Amino acid sequence: MVIFSGFFEPLFYLFSMGFGVGALIGNVPLDDGRSVPYAVFVAPALLASSAMNGAIYETSTTSTTSSSTRSSMTPSCHAHVP
Numbered sequence: 001m002v003i004f005s006g007f008f009e010p011l012f013y014l015f016s017m018g019f020g021v022g023a024l025i026g027n028v029p030l031d032d033g034r035s036v037p038y039a040v041f042v043a044p045a046l047l048a049s050s051a052m053n054g055a056i057y058e059t060s061t062t063s064t065t066s067s068s069t070r071s072s073m074t075p076s077c078h079a080h081v082p
Contacts, residue, residue: 010050018042 018039027035 009054010047013046013050014039014043017046 022038022042025038028038028041029035
């Protein structure tokens with residue numbers, strides 16, 4: 001399931017933002033004078049943000065949602081502080 005969402009999430013973002021918003025923006029001029037379509041301009045950023053989002057999701061939610069981890073972490077949340 002995670003592999004499929006990790007693969008299709010950037011494609012959905014690229015389709016919606018790259019082609020949807022790209023139809024409104026058109027070409028993006030670069031510093032060297034060339035212009036590229038908005039979908040090509042935004043694709044690396046969408047891929048990187050999706051990869052970071054997937055990594056953060058995998059490292060933060062799996063350790064806090066399992067029942068064994070949750071019950072073992074509960075006493076540390078209520079530790080007495082002198």
